[in-house]
Amino acid sequence: MNKENIEKKEGSNNNNKIEFSAPYIGQKEMKRDSYRRERGGTSVILIVSCANCEQPIMQYQKDGPGALLRCYLDRILFPKNLSSLQKNPNVTSTATMPQLECPSCKAHIGTPMVYEKEKRLAYRLIPNTYKKKKDKRTKDKK
Numbered sequence: 001m002n003k004e005n006i007e008k009k010e011g012s013n014n015n016n017k018i019e020f021s022a023p024y025i026g027q028k029e030m031k032r033d034s035y036r037r038e039r040g041g042t043s044v045i046l047i048v049s050c051a052n053c054e055q056p057i058m059q060y061q062k063d064g065p066g067a068l069l070r071c072y073l074d075r076i077l078f079p080k081n082l083s084s085l086q087k088n089p090n091v092t093s094t095a096t097m098p099q100l101e102c103p104s105c106k107a108h109i110g111t112p113m114v115y116e117k118e119k120r121l122a123y124r125l126i127p128n129t130y131k132k133k134k135d136k137r138t139k140d141k142k
């Protein structure tokens with residue numbers, strides 16, 4: 001989905017839909033930390049959308065190479081209801097994480113998991129339920 005298509009979502013009356021609208025209200029800079037360094041220091045920002053209805057679901061920073069299999073909570077940049085989970089004191093385990101659903105058609109996109117090696121909460125993405133596209137609006141901080 002290109003920027004124009006994302007902006008077409010603006011103006012929807014459905015309050016459940018995320019407005020990936022201009023002026024852009026997601027994050028404009030990538031995170032740089034040890035998780036990223038351990039994956040080679042290269043990152044890309046993705047817009048993950050619903051394969052069923054094309055509704056954008058989240059802006060996500062993927063660190064390192066390889067396929068997108070899971071989304072760590074601490075790499076979800078937008079929207080706030082998902083990006084705030086990483087700072088929510090009530091969200092301490094997979095049991096307290098909501099399922100990841102499309103905000104529009106309610107398709108089930110991801111299930112809560114822990115990446116044991118780093119003890120990081122994440123969503124395991126369900127194959128073929130989502131699409132991803134590079135978000136070129138986000139700059140890498142020097």
Ligand SMILES: [Zn+2]
Nearest residue numbers: 050053102105
């Ligand atoms: Zn959907």
